[in-house]
Amino acid sequence: MGSPKNKLAKFAEFDSFENTFDYSHETKGKWSEIFGNSNPIVVEFACGKGEYSLGLAKLNPNINYIGVDIKGNRLWRGAKNAIENGLNNVRFLRIQIDNAAQYFNSNEVDEAWITFPDPQPQKRYKRLCSGKFLNIYREIMKPNSRLNIKTDSDLFYETALEQAVLDKLTVEANINDVYRLNPLPEFLNIQTFYENIWLKEGKKIKYVRMILGTEKSDETKRISLEEGTPLPPLTETA
Numbered sequence: 001m002g003s004p005k006n007k008l009a010k011f012a013e014f015d016s017f018e019n020t021f022d023y024s025h026e027t028k029g030k031w032s033e034i035f036g037n038s039n040p041i042v043v044e045f046a047c048g049k050g051e052y053s054l055g056l057a058k059l060n061p062n063i064n065y066i067g068v069d070i071k072g073n074r075l076w077r078g079a080k081n082a083i084e085n086g087l088n089n090v091r092f093l094r095i096q097i098d099n100a101a102q103y104f105n106s107n108e109v110d111e112a113w114i115t116f117p118d119p120q121p122q123k124r125y126k127r128l129c130s131g132k133f134l135n136i137y138r139e140i141m142k143p144n145s146r147l148n149i150k151t152d153s154d155l156f157y158e159t160a161l162e163q164a165v166l167d168k169l170t171v172e173a174n175i176n177d178v179y180r181l182n183p184l185p186e187f188l189n190i191q192t193f194y195e196n197i198w199l200k201e202g203k204k205i206k207y208v209r210m211i212l213g214t215e216k217s218d219e220t221k222r223i224s225l226e227e228g229t230p231l232p233p234l235t236e237t238a
């Protein structure tokens, strides 16, 4: 049978897959049960068609991956690919990231990725690396977990680094041109739908990995580093 072409058919099929979840499922505190093991859990926020979760799941069979996005027709693609490739360590969750704490227990997540998020040029607080969102991630992640960010956007990249400075977070990796790394680590050599678009336009791909820390970001503070405050330095390796 071919793939359903229209959105409604994809939604119906999405619901019927065993590796997909949404607001109607009680997943909070149940992810290890869902995966059938107690392996670490890595969440990809704004996963779109889920290429990164799928790629990482192939590389690390003993880690469980959950791709989160609000767009069901995009998640459908990821879920179908996971089924077709027999990948049992990846699931997809259709929710607003803002509501993540309703679908995950505190301490349930070991690590997170954000891949090619919308840069939200008008509204800083809407960027997925703003203090507001870091606090949402902290609600569901183990203390001092890692947040990985891959982006084409200079604005998003700089906001992430500024937020790290404001929150005094440890930045373990800061690469301003991923494909200049030699050797290129396998975990960075996974391309998503949006990454391929930006690569064709010749954009440089940036990667930042920070430790989220336990202290909450101040969401009320208007982000502005004092003039001249240095951003975290570039690192040689990822």
Ligand SMILES: C[S@@+](CC[C@H](N)C(=O)[O-])C[C@H]1O[C@@H](n2cnc3c(N)ncnc32)[C@H](O)[C@@H]1O
Pocket (backbone or CB within 6 Å): 045, 046, 047, 048, 049, 050, 068, 069, 070, 071, 074, 095, 096, 097, 098, 115, 116, 117, 118, 192, 193, 194, 195
């Ligand atoms: C530019 S796309 C990137 C998708 C994918 N990571 C890629 O690289 O191809 C951004 C994605 O973020 C999702 N997104 C943005 N804000 C969200 C939110 N608050 N909750 C859930 N998904 C969100 C959108 O639905 C969209 O699929």
